[in-house]
Amino acid sequence: MRANRQRSRAAAGSAALAALVLAVAGCGGTATADTGELKASAPPAAPGAADQGAAATATEAFGLDLLRQLTAGQAGSNTVLSPSGLATALAMLLPGARGTTASELSGVLHATLPPAQYAAALGAVDRAAQSGGGGSTLKESDTAWTRTGYQVQQDYLRQLAQDFGTGLRTADFQKDPEAARKAVNELVAQQTEGRVKDLLPPGSVTARTVLVLTDALYFKGHWAQPFKPDATTDEPFHEADGSTVQAPAMAQTGNFRYAAGGAAGQSWQAVELPYQGDELAMDLVVPQAGAFDRVRDSLDGPGLDKVLGALGGAQVALTMPKFDFSAQEDLTQPLTALGVHTAFAPGADFSGISAPGQQPMWVSDVVQQADITVDEEGTTAAAGSGVVGVAGAAAPAPDLIHLDVDRPFLFVIRDVHTGLPLFLGQVTNPVK
Template structure:
């Protein structure tokens, strides 16, 4: 039977640590107690791209920063703890928290698949602290190996192959030879892969072409899925006209119901940019706690979101600065005082589609009627915000927005064959 699959969101976080005076970089961020940081990061990315889709993984950022934090001391350590949201914890508790969280999320693969993979590549001939390597394996189960970064092409190929293998070939060619030099001393790689099927699956024969109105006033044709089913739904208001008054929140669980996608949709005539400023941690909790299970008519476009982010400037804006400078203290990694973070890249991919539905899509238009609607109707035919989260822990696996879904050309010869 054909199913709708929220298929393989995956994500990759790469940090290269370079000698001073070489390279740029970025680092990474949030997690369970780091919801505030997750939202702040989203707002930074939103400000950088007016009409762009967004996809990133706060959890993967938290894991990568956790690996950096293991080797940090002094101001470098405190900036990470303060900015990410660990400062209220006893020193070191965050590592057990990250370890337990990833174990809990990846423990049940009968209903969904979440895979975490961490790798540490060291420059040949550089001596690293044995305790640092031990803790990397203990808390992050990181693979540790030595390479010669001066052989930049070979190292890039090795890392890209590793990432591709751990993300079911969804993340390709993350890095190039230009990302490394003889100054590179250490590279941390973190990959997260997720695949889940809806608890309530869409029937592919109900998918039709549909007009999607972008916030810049243009329209594109997309494939719109439809179903009437039991979901968690609520209508909320910001109490002013900033977000256009009332907006809709729909929570769609995956099989097993531990993981879900939360979709936040403004009124059709209200740009998503009007709603985004009100997104806060307290609102995320309010949405999750106050949506009620009921029958809802759902129109959701097929969409594919992919984004590669250089997080250095974003993290510096959020308060993590020291690790990117000559004053960085990463002395817990090695006795040398001359290391700093040189590069951080996150690449995420999320696809919402029907598995094997190529032969089941019709080419007719669905009428945009809202007359005689018996149940609440969520018509996602304009930009929306989304979160993929664990409903038990509140951990945010992915966060983003869809400004433009998967675009199709009804006049294309290949379309009729669908």
Template sequence: MSKFLFARISIALLAAIVTLTSVSCSGAASSNLNPKPSQTTTKPAALKIVVNSKLVEANTRFSFKLFSEILKQDGKKNVFVSPSSVAIALSMAYNGAKGETQQAIAKALEMQGMSLSDINQSNANLKTSLESSDPAVQLTIANSLWARKGVDFKPEFIQRNQAFYAAEVTSLDFADPSAPTQINGWVKKNTQGKISEIVDDIDADQVMFLINAIYFKGKWMNEFDKSQTADQPFTLADGRQKQHPMMSQRGDYRYTENQQFQAVSLPYGKGRTSLYVFLPKPNSNLADFQKTLTAENWQTWMKTFSKREGSIQLPRFKMEYEIQLKKSLSALGMGIAFDPLKADFSNLSETSTRIDEVKHKTFVEVNEEGTEAAAVTSIGIRATSAQMEVAPFSMTVDRPFFCAIRDNKTGEILFMGAIVNPA
């Protein structure tokens, strides 16, 4: 049967963009993009970094809710998203929201009960923790804020994004034809070239782009032997078979299984981050498995992994994915943020604005060496006017499967996907 070898996913970038727009920019005063630090805003602690488990738990719940909604749109094709990218982008925009709009975003992000300062400081600490995770794993998180010249923004909004998200702030002439090129250049640089474009053009109503980019590149703790990679049959969801390169390996892994699936954790570097692969058993399928894919079940499954000898066969694959998230986020309770009559982003600017679109792009490659992945989220805001011995396991990923890249120390899920066709 097919042998699927997951090899290189350099988690290239998670980029999140918030595009803000205004009804009328004429006559507006120049933007205050570099306000003086206020007495009420503190920068993240530099010494002892404590990751807030409430934020990670909220991100986990948001991840699976968002993934479930995305599958309603694209359940019959390959899906690969970065919920962390979307969450960071929305958290940055959250600083500009007010009233019911802010509450709706908090609900979608599962952050009810957390204050704005808690959310910001927790995101800052999580960023620091993730970036210092493993010398054998490259993980960088970069943020930037691109503001239209001549438009006023609330100093507190700019300052919080600088202090807690380390956002690079640039005042840009959006009427200049080269403006999109400058923004896309930053995206390309901070995603190591895996995502080269997120802004096609800039409308007259657009006043801001708030971008988050995350890049990950990790080598397997135990690389796959390329000489063991061979074409094997992979069975598609409709029963058809195709030949595809499958990687093979044998050793000791963190592994779990039940009546529904087999699952294995393949570590990168020194083991802090791993690729988790969930393979539905022959008497089940990926669609049935996805119905059980909740934050609660995920936490339960994570506790059942234990060291076990076995063999793993994984497909080598590379793919790109793109989706508009407005529909999915509205289903999670954020609809008011898109409503031109109700959206309230008055903590961002005096200009009445709303979120117009949320575009998400990803890239992922898995090979014998490791993993590379990239994600960009573009949020457009438009003006409104004791162990027992067990037998070795054998796991052949030769049919549609689910996978996720997780930081094992914090529990943060960086990427997740459903692979129905590795080609």
């Protein structure tokens, strides 16, 4: 059975939202009056496995780069982000980028395919899992909003429809930007079951806003091997600075995929916890005491692949903390540090989005809000990612292995077939 990955069609959830959603006219496709969705008349063939694999690998490398940027000098902070959600939001922007703007975005995303081909491949990876219960739910919704009266290239609209299953909604960003911001946020909240409530912060949408792209991701998965609540006890958790807190720790012994390795002074243990249906899993990477920063910073894409590739069957006595936290990030500075420069300034080349005669567009904000809850039953996580554009100027091991996750660790929730990382983060204090 497969996890239920559903690309949902955005729907108006209140009178205020419906008032801001208008039909798209003259876009070379059919538009639905209540959603303004452009439907591709003849969708192209799905990208092949090689392209989808390249897109998943690129997203992993992009997510690890971003995690290092967000946690540099912050070893004591819990962090959660959605590499696939943010990569998808930027991939929705990429087909309309040209020249240096496109090459910088492609470089940061680690996209080895041409922009349009990469966008199609990532959209296909996002849709790869089929409906099928299994105790897990994965929903992803992509939405594009433009300012009333701002004309967008028809080819760009077609690519949004074909690759990401989304059409175009219009909102009066110019006359009432605050109402438009609330409408975008309300829709993302609906798409994430209320877990992401204020994706776009106050001031991020102004009268100069002409385009908003959002990706909303919601995941609820039950462990294939649940933890028994009566086995959960308060245990010490050792923070990176040497202090200790008491945290509720779950415990069980069973067959898990496990590995250990690393050089002297930066060794690690890793374990994989599958969700029901065996399509998705959470992997924990637990550095030795005192080596958290070194191990985290060494894990680029190939480094993480090496860890995950070493996992093999073992009998493991596992304890790990429950945790529940959220993070809201302005990603403009981290993306700039990674190499996106021209997109964030007047002079950006998004001529593949703006129709001739329209004021040229550049990106003012890239934001993400994510949260995660891990307990005895499984995991619930959600993430909203937004881009705001403005214009105007092996065999089971016989021995029992003990793994006490009692110190800072990394986690990744991924599609085990494609390797696409849905969520990625670190836990440095599970009770903060």
